[in-house]
Amino acid sequence: MSRKRILISVVVLLALGALIYVQAKEWRNFDWAEFWRQTDQVLLYRVLLGVLLIYSAYLLRAIRWRILLGPKVKAGIWAIYAPTVIGFTGLALLGRPGEFVRPYLIARRTGLTFASQIAVWTIERIFDLGAFATLMLWAIFFSRDLNVAEFGGEHSAALSTSLHRGGLLLVGFVAVLAAVAFVISAQGDKVAQWVGRVLPGSLGQKLAIKVKEFGTGLHTIHGPLSFAGSAVTSVLMWWVIALAYKEVALSYGEPMSFINVPRVLLLMGSSMVGSILQLPGVGGGSQLATISALNNIFHVQPETATSCGILLWLVTFMAVIPFGLILARLEHVSLRKVSAETHAEPTK
DSSP: OOHHHHHHHHHHHHHHHHHHHHHHHHTTTOOHHHHHHHHHTOOHHHHHHHHHHHHHHHHHHHHHHHHHHOTTSOOOHHHHHHHHHHHHHHHHHHOGGGTTHHHHHHHHHHTOOHHHHHHHHHHHHHHHHHHHHHHHHHHHHTOTTOOTHHHHGGGHHHHHHHHHHHHHHHHHHHHHHHHHHHHHHHHHHHHHHHHHHHSOHHHHHHHHHHHHHHHHHHTTOOSHHHHHHHHHHHHHHHHHHHHHHHHHHHTTOGGGTTOOHHHHHHHHHHHHHHTTSEETTTEEHHHHHHHHHHHHTSOOOHHHHHHHHHHHHIIIIITHHHHHHHHHHHTTOOHHHHHHHHHHSOOO
């Protein structure tokens, strides 16, 4: 491991340690017996339904990827779905080093280049962001079910104001991103050259390469129908993920009976913000953010919030592992070997 990676890991570990210390200090009277009682009483059928919904979301990811490949590629949905499940299994087990397992396996199954699938992976991130932003904006500005006054207590007015400001910032961010995407799609090479000239040294070169990759990814959209199909599939996929969150939360019965999809979207947004602070290969930030949101925004008891946060992580991130390992064995795929090959494979 390089010194840079060690330094980053130490900084993130210290930050997470500080968060855990503050949380533990706040919850001095944490009742572990209550934690285990709440965990033991979850409705398993709702948890299993949540897992099935997550597996369905992977299918929608595969369908979207197939749409982005275009009509000229002769590949069935299974040729994309199996690598998708295996790829997310690699991400769960290996952390960030396993991130490119999915595009690498899809490239191998379809006979396309690894670079071309990195381009699809790049544009997929944009559709994910746009789809979740669309649902989040709907929840903030148009849904009557996201009533923070019920949960915010004396801070409800401030929380509501913060939500609306966050929504407006999200609108602005998506608008800027769309404008940048349009410019790069039309003049990607010129933008990359400009970035390389303006920014000094290796930083400019790396960003220029990223701009080119992003531009190539945009060219995977094969017209209005491809864009519309990818956009609709993306929104549907994130809705299914929200339903999975909802089912897991409702498995706790009365303490979580207030949960609906708009409130789940707020919870998911908190988790995504927390995921910025992750231990390499371990995670941690998203779980802490979910637990904190349940406790501080929705006023769920610490024991239930902690149990639910852990179970949400297991269902939405780790539950893919058993199915993924079975598929990897059937497909004769070694996750560590493939992960190593992705870093040796040229992406340009």
